[in-house]
Every structure is written in structure tokens, then in C-alpha cells.
Amino acid sequence: MSQARLMQGNEACAEGAMAAGVNFFGGYPITPSTEIAEIMAKELPALGGTFIQMEDEIAGIAVVLGAALAGRKALTATSGPGFSLKQELIGYGCIAEIPLVIANVQRMGPATGQPTSPAQGDVMQARWGTHGDHPMIALSPWTVRESFDVAVMAVNYAERFRTPVIILLDEVVGHMREKVVLPKAEDIEIYPRRKPNCTREEGYKPYTPMADLVPNPADFGTGHHIHVTGLIHDETGFPTGSSKVTEDTIQRLHQKISRVQDEITHYDEFFMEDAEYAVLTYGGTARTAYAAVKMARQQGIKVGMVRLMTIWPFADKVIKKVAQKVKKILVPEMNYGQLVLEVERAAAGQAAVISLPKYNTEIFTPKEICTAIEELATEVVK
Amino acid sequence: MRSYEKYFRMNRLPHIWCPGCGNGIVMKSIAKAAEQLGLDQDNTVIVSGIGCSSRASGYMNFDTLHTAHGRAIPFATGIKLANPKLKVIVITGDGDCTAIGGNHFIHGARRNIDLTVILFNNNIYGMTGGQASPLTPTGKKATTAPFGSVDTAFDPCELAKAAGASYIARGTAFHAKPLVDLIAQGISNNGFSLVEAITQCPISYGRRNKMGDAAGMLKWMSENAVPLAAYEKLAEEQKGDKFPIGVLYQKTAPEYSAEYAKVIKLAQGGK
Amino acid sequence: MGIEITTLKERCKGCNICAAFCPKKILAMDTLGKVYVTDEKACINCGQCELRCPDYAIYVEKKVEK
Ligand SMILES: Cc1ncc(C[n+]2csc(CCOP(=O)(O)OP(=O)(O)O)c2C)c(N)n1
Ligand code: SF4
Ligand code: SF4
Ligand code: SF4
Numbered sequence: 204m205s206q207a208r209l210m211q212g213n214e215a216c217a218e219g220a221m222a223a224g225v226n227f228f229g230g231y232p233i234t235p236s237t238e239i240a241e242i243m244a245k246e247l248p249a250l251g252g253t254f255i256q257m258e259d260e261i262a263g264i265a266v267v268l269g270a271a272l273a274g275r276k277a278l279t280a281t282s283g284p285g286f287s288l289k290q291e292l293i294g295y296g297c298i299a300e301i302p303l304v305i306a307n308v309q310r311m312g313p314a315t316g317q318p319t320s321p322a323q324g325d326v327m328q329a330r331w332g333t334h335g336d337h338p339m340i341a342l343s344p345w346t347v348r349e350s351f352d353v354a355v356m357a358v359n360y361a362e363r364f365r366t367p368v369i370i371l372l373d374e375v376v377g378h379m380r381e382k383v384v385l386p387k388a389e390d391i392e393i394y395p396r397r398k399p400n401c402t403r404e405e406g407y408k409p410y411t412p413m414a415d416l417v418p419n420p421a422d423f424g425t426g427h428h429i430h431v432t433g434l435i436h437d438e439t440g441f442p443t444g445s446s447k448v449t450e451d452t453i454q455r456l457h458q459k460i461s462r463v464q465d466e467i468t469h470y471d472e473f474f475m476e477d478a479e480y481a482v483l484t485y486g487g488t489a490r491t492a493y494a495a496v497k498m499a500r501q502q503g504i505k506v507g508m509v510r511l512m513t514i515w516p517f518a519d520k521v522i523k524k525v526a527q528k529v530k531k532i533l534v535p536e537m538n539y540g541q542l543v544l545e546v547e548r549a550a551a552g553q554a555a556v557i558s559l560p561k562y563n564t565e566i567f568t569p570k571e572i573c574t575a576i577e578e579l580a581t582e583v584v585k
Numbered sequence: 586m587r588s589y590e591k592y593f594r595m596n597r598l599p600h601i602w603c604p605g606c607g608n609g610i611v612m613k614s615i616a617k618a619a620e621q622l623g624l625d626q627d628n629t630v631i632v633s634g635i636g637c638s639s640r641a642s643g644y645m646n647f648d649t650l651h652t653a654h655g656r657a658i659p660f661a662t663g664i665k666l667a668n669p670k671l672k673v674i675v676i677t678g679d680g681d682c683t684a685i686g687g688n689h690f691i692h693g694a695r696r697n698i699d700l701t702v703i704l705f706n707n708n709i710y711g712m713t714g715g716q717a718s719p720l721t722p723t724g725k726k727a728t729t730a731p732f733g734s735v736d737t738a739f740d741p742c743e744l745a746k747a748a749g750a751s752y753i754a755r756g757t758a759f760h761a762k763p764l765v766d767l768i769a770q771g772i773s774n775n776g777f778s779l780v781e782a783i784t785q786c787p788i789s790y791g792r793r794n795k796m797g798d799a800a801g802m803l804k805w806m807s808e809n810a811v812p813l814a815a816y817e818k819l820a821e822e823q824k825g826d827k828f829p830i831g832v833l834y835q836k837t838a839p840e841y842s843a844e845y846a847k848v849i850k851l852a853q854g855g856k
Numbered sequence: 857m858g859i860e861i862t863t864l865k866e867r868c869k870g871c872n873i874c875a876a877f878c879p880k881k882i883l884a885m886d887t888l889g890k891v892y893v894t895d896e897k898a899c900i901n902c903g904q905c906e907l908r909c910p911d912y913a914i915y916v917e918k919k920v921e922k
Contacts, residue, residue: 248852262659269663605871609910800876
């Protein structure tokens with residue numbers, strides 16, 4: 204076993220990405236994500252990797268998209284305003300099917316907002332921030348150790364599905380210090396870069412989907428002379444105006460993720476066996492929620508907790524099951540009420556869904572959430 | 586079949602550009618420069634932004650990347666740093682390079698990273714139908730400057746020089762043969778190279794500004810482009826619409842990817 | 857030894873650049889707006905048409921006698 208180390212969530216995220224093979228980082232400094240860039244600047248060269256500070260966040264994602272196309276595993280990190288700037292090129296990564304990880308350490312917005320205050324206000328932006336239709340994978344850790352695991356997973360998913368993957372950290376988890384024991388390098392599974400299935404002479408087409416609906420575009424510099432574009436393209440990679448190809452492409456992009464949705468839906472349940480009420484939570488807020496649920500349990504309230512690590516694609520099936528089991532679902536979030544909309548949709552009226560939003564720069568206290576749970580348990584279900 | 590045509594994806598031709606558009610001439614100059622240098626198709630990447638000119642990447646027989654509007658240079662920077670063995674050539678339009686991509690252009694030059702930027706300057710936003718660009722000369726008409734532009738235009742070559750580029754040249758679609766050499770020298774330069782290629786957009790610019798047809802616009806280039814040495818001898822009042830062509834500036838300076846390789850060596854305990 | 861001018865009609869867009877620059881004025885546009893050669897024998901193989909054609913639609917070559 205490796206030794207226990209005291210580290211921040213941001214640090215664990217950077218370490219996890221490197222452990223999964225990330226050897227290229229490009230970005231622009233912004234609180235509270237800057238530590239990720241700083242760690243990368245320090246650590247990557249020793250690994251033979253590359254760090255570059257770009258002129259803005261758009262350049263920060265463009266440079267990693269370029270590096271990914273030239274064979275590197277690449278990461279960029281940012282927060283609120285920078286995440287907004289990156290949106291067009293997140294869409295580029297989706298359509299051109301470029302593996303890439305974006306770590307977004309959320310802070311309070313809109314605009315400069317409260318720059319050093321924690322928030323979970325980018326949940327919907329992570330899903331819908333760029334224009335047009337595309338699926339999205341977003342993962343949100345709740346502990347320092349899980350920040351490491353999520354980073355490894357994000358890199359692997361990006362490679363396996365050839366798509367941008369978002370790590371939704373928040374200031375709480377990003378800046379929190381915990382003692383962690385990281386896994387040994389040999390115990391970390393790494394998904395390798397996908398390779399062309401045949402040569403140019405054998406009729407290689409870079410965007411032919413394989414059985415898993417994911418294509419194998421060759422890395423630049425490997426002699427395949429491929430064309431990559433953000434225009435809708437056919438299997439050759441060249442643009443086409445065809446309605447059929449357009450429809451098929453948009454469908455395939457969604458299906459390559461939806462077909463593995465169960466596999467990539469990660470969550471945990473606590474005290475759910477006999478639960479009559481549930482708290483649905485994620486990220487830094489989940490830590491407080493956990494304490495609150497325990498407090499409520501001590502008062503004899505049959506409340507459980509479901510903690511989502513996979514935010515997108517949304518865990519519809521999980522929520523459906525929970526809604527069938529409990530009377531009410533409480534959704535505390537450090538925003539005006541975002542993921543609660545998805546919970547409502549997925550619960551489809553089977554359980555009452557109650558939003559507990561918080562947007563005043565302060566994090567939840569266990570007491571606050573516990574009080575909300577008490578209210579759930581005393582109010583009569585309408 | 587000409588020998589430089591191996592650098593074209595012949596099955597993608599004819600290209601989409603309008604009759605008389607100068608982009609085809611500049612693109613041929615790039616292919617000829619590639620031939621002159623014997624560029625290895627397996628180790629050369631063409632990166633472009635968005636615009637009529639940026640469609641050139643799709644016709645060129647290398648690994649090619651058609652990025653987003655204005656962002657070709659940072660994508661290219663990633664490719665170069667990820668694999669410094671690759672020759673990376675950027676194709677961009679005047680709006681792409683100096684408006685939406687202006688900051689990236691400045692910072693690419695500042696880093697003196699080994700990219701060759703070929704700026705197809707048609708003084709207009711061609712693809713979107715003729716809006717003014719930062720290189721539309723003052724007084725010229727555009728759909729968004731119907732009374733003539735009141736903006737002052739950039740000189741992208743001066744801009745690149747001030748920012749740190751190590752090779753700067755200007756050519757025109759009329760001077761197609763010398764343009765080949767200017768591009769070839771730019772590709773050979775180990776650092777950030779800018780080749781501004783003045784080209785004609787008869788459809789969205791020439792027509793609106795009564796510059797005649799494509800041939801008329803080429804003739805305008807032949808009359809107004811002056812080799813640098815001769816240009817410098819012109820009196821101020823003789824300059825008018827005239828502009829200098831040829832290699833405008835050259836220097837030796839540390840190249841970014843080579844400098845970063847030193848960082849790697851240092852971090853790995855070397856010196 | 858003659859000169860051979862090859863025109864690729866499927867590529868020609870009828871922009872008239874070649875005709876405008878031909879010193880012998882032997883290139884013209886047909887009714888479909890495609891280039892054609894009016895008098896190949898008068899060609900002096902100056903290469904202006906090929907050099908300036910933006911569409912790679914005209915090539916000039918010295919005819920090799922077989
Ligand atoms: C972010 C964004 N903004 C605007 C556009 C629309 N757009 C496409 S090309 C273009 C201008 C192209 O002009 P230029 O770069 O000069 O190239 P040209 O077409 O003249 O070759 C614009 C504004 C876009 N595609 N993306
Ligand atoms: S609009 Fe202008 S730049 Fe675009 S293809 Fe037509 S002539 Fe060329
Ligand atoms: S220059 Fe080329 S495209 Fe234009 S008319 Fe002549 S052959 Fe046709
Ligand atoms: S080679 Fe010269 S003379 Fe002959 S057709 Fe072309 S432009 Fe005219």
C-alpha cells in the first residue's frame with residue numbers, strides 16, 4: 204500500500220489525471236481551479252509531458268484539443284467564467300470526437316459573481332452549455348480520494364468514447380484537505396488510445412463507427428492523412444450536407460453514450476433499506492447531507508441518501524427506483540435549484556420532490572439540511 | 586497531372602470557391618512550396634480556422650484540421666507541442682486571424698512557436714457575404730460598412746513583428762511564383778512565420794468596391810505591390826495604395842517547443 | 857514542335873482570368889461559360905493561363921513528338 208498523504212481535491216484530481224496517462228495540460232489561471240494548473244506545470248515536465256499557459260480559456264481548450272489529436276492525453280481546468288468561454292470548443296470535441304477532460308471547479312456566478320465562494324451552479328451548463336445536440340458525461344466527486352478516482356475514470360471514458368468528459372468539482376471538494384491513500388500505479392486500469400482498424404491502402408475511414416459506435420480516428424503524424432472538422436461529416440471525415448448523414452451522426456453520438464448508460468452511472472446509497480424519505484445529493488453538498496441524514500436518523504426519521512457521482516448522463520433509472528420507494532425526495536444544492544429539475548422529471552410524480560437551494564456564498568450546515576428533513580417527515584404528503 | 590498535385594486531395598476537387606476567387610491560387614502556392622521543400626505528408630499537419638480560405642485544409646493531402654472560427658493557432662500550438670517533429674502550417678483568413686483570432690495570433694507570435702501562418706487576406710469576411718474585417722481598408726465598403734469603413738485597418742505584418750514573430754513576408758495572388766518561395770522560406774524558418782498573401786474576393790469585396798472582376802483585382806495587385814527595397818525608396822506621397830511585398834522581416838530567436846524541451850530535460854534531472 | 861493546351865471543363869468556373877492574361881488573346885468562354893482555345897497554334901507557352909487559373913482547369917505543355 205502506498206503511504207497516506209494529505210492533499211486537496213484539486214491536487215488529487217491532477218494526480219489522478221496523470222496516473223491515467225494525461226501528459227498534456229493547457230489552460231488559463233482562475234480561482235478556485237488554479238492549483239490544478241500549478242501542479243501540472245510542476246509535475247508534467249518530469250514525466251516528459253507538456254504544460255502550457257495559454258492566453259485565455261478558449262485557447263486553453265483549443266491547445267488540448269490539438270494535443271489530443273496529435274496523440275496526447277490532455278486535460279484543461281477552469282472555473283465558472285472560464286467554463287463559459289470553453290463551451291464552443293466543448294461542442295467541437297463532441298462532434299469531432301476528440302478525447303479530452305475538462306475539470307471545472309465550480310464557483311458562484313453569474314459572471315464574476317462571488318469568485319471565491321463555493322457553488323454548484325454549473326450543473327446545467329455542463330449538460331447544455333454548448334450549442335446543438337450532443338450527449339455529455341460529467342462526474343462529480345465528494346471526497347479528495349474520489350477526486351483522484353473520478354479523474355482516472357474521466358480520462359478513461361474520454362478515450363474509450365472519444366468525447367469530452369467534464370469533472371464537476373466544487374470549491375468545497377477542490378480546496379478541502381484530507382488524508383488519502385492513493386492506489387498503486389499498477390492497480391490503475393488505463394484505457395489506451397484507440398487505433399485505426401486498418402491502413403489507408405485497405406480503405407481506412409477515420410469516422411467509421413466500430414461495434415461500440417465509437418470511431419477510431421488516427422492520431423496526426425501516423426501516416427493516415429485524415430481530415431478533422433467541426434462540420435457534420437461522413438465516415439471519411441469530410442463534410443457533407445446530407446440530411447441522412449446528419450441525422451445518423453447526431454443519433455450515433457447520443458447512442459454511443461446511452462448504450463452504456465447503466466455502466467457509467469455511478470452512485471451510492473446510504474440508509475436506503477427502510478427509507479421513507481431520501482436526500483438526493485452530489486459533490487461537496489453530499490458531505491453535509493450525509494451528516495444531516497445521520498442526525499435525522501438519530502431522531503428516528505427513516506431517511507436515506509442517494510449520492511450521485513455521475514451527474515450526466517442523468518441517473519434516470521436510479522431516481523425512478525428511489526421515487527417508487529420513498530414518499531419524498533429532498534434535493535439540497537448550492538444553486539437556485541438545478542439538478543432538482545432532472546430529479547422531478549425522472550421521479551415522474553411517484554414521489555414528491557423538494558428543492559433545497561442555497562445561493563448566499565455559504566455552504567450548507569448539517570443542521571439546515573436536517574431541519575429540512577424534519578419538515579419533510581412532519582408535513583403530510585399531499 | 587503536375588508533380589505538386591500529390592499535395593492535393595484530387596478527389597475533393599473542384600473546390601467550393603467562387604469563380605475568380607484567389608484562394609485557389611494561394612493554395613496552389615502552398616502545394617508548390619511543399620513540393621519545393623519535399624514536405625513529408627506523414628509529418629505535416631495543415632490547420633485552418635473558419636472562412637472561405639480555411640476550407641483549403643480539406644483539399645490538401647496531409648493530416649488536416651478544420652477548427653473553429655479564430656482558433657486555428659491554439660489548436661496548431663497543441664499539435665506542435667504534442668509532437669514537435671511535425672511541421673504545422675496554419676491557413677487562416679483576415680477575419681479569422683486578426684479579429685476573432687487576433688489574440689491567439691499575437692500570442693503565437695510572442696511564443697515564436699514553429700508554426701507557419703498563411704494569412705489569406707482578401708480584406709473582407711468572404712464566407713458570410715462581405716462584412717468588414719480588421720483588414721478592410723478605411724473607406725472601403727462592406728455590407729456592415731455600407732457608407733465605407735471608418736475603422737483603421739491593422740497591418741498584420743507589423744503586428745506580428747511587434748509581437749515577436751521571427752519570419753514575416755507578404756506576397757500576392759498575382760505574384761504567384763514568388764509567393765511559393767516566400768511560403769517555402771516561412772516553412773523552413775524554425776519559429777513563428779507569417780506569410781500574408783493578398784488575394785482577391787471578387788464576389789464579396791471587389792464587386793462592392795468597383796475593383797473590377799477577378800482579373801482586374803489581380804492587375805490592381807500588380808500595380809500596387811512593390812518589392813520592399815523599392816517601396817522604402819518611395820516618397821510618402823507616392824505610396825498611396827501601394828504596399829511592400831517580399832520578406833519584410835527576419836530574425837533568429839528561441840523557438841517555443843525547443844525551449845520547452847529544455848524544461849523537460851531540466852525537470853528530468855538533466856542540465 | 858507544337859504546344860498543347862489542356863482544359864478541364866468540369867473544373868473551369870469561367871472566371872476569365874486566363875483569357876484576360878493571355879498575351880495572344882486565344883482563350884475565350886463558350887456559351888456554357890467554360891474556357892476554350894480559339895487558336896492553339898498561336899500559343900507561345902508563356903504559362904500565364906496555367907499560373908493564374910484558380911481552379912487548376914488549364915494546363916499548357918510542349919507536345920512531345922513520338
Ligand atoms: C464563433 C463564430 N462567429 C462567427 C462565425 C461566422 N463566420 C464564419 S466565417 C466568418 C468570417 C470569415 O472571414 P475571413 O476570416 O476573413 O475568411 P474568408 O471567408 O474571407 O476567407 C464568420 C464571421 C462563426 N463561424 N463562428
Ligand atoms: S466569397 Fe469571396 S473569398 Fe469566398 S469563395 Fe467567394 S470569392 Fe472567394
Ligand atoms: S482561369 Fe481557369 S477557371 Fe478561370 S476561366 Fe480560365 S480555365 Fe476557367
Ligand atoms: S500559354 Fe500563354 S499564350 Fe498560351 S494560352 Fe496560355 S496564356 Fe495564352
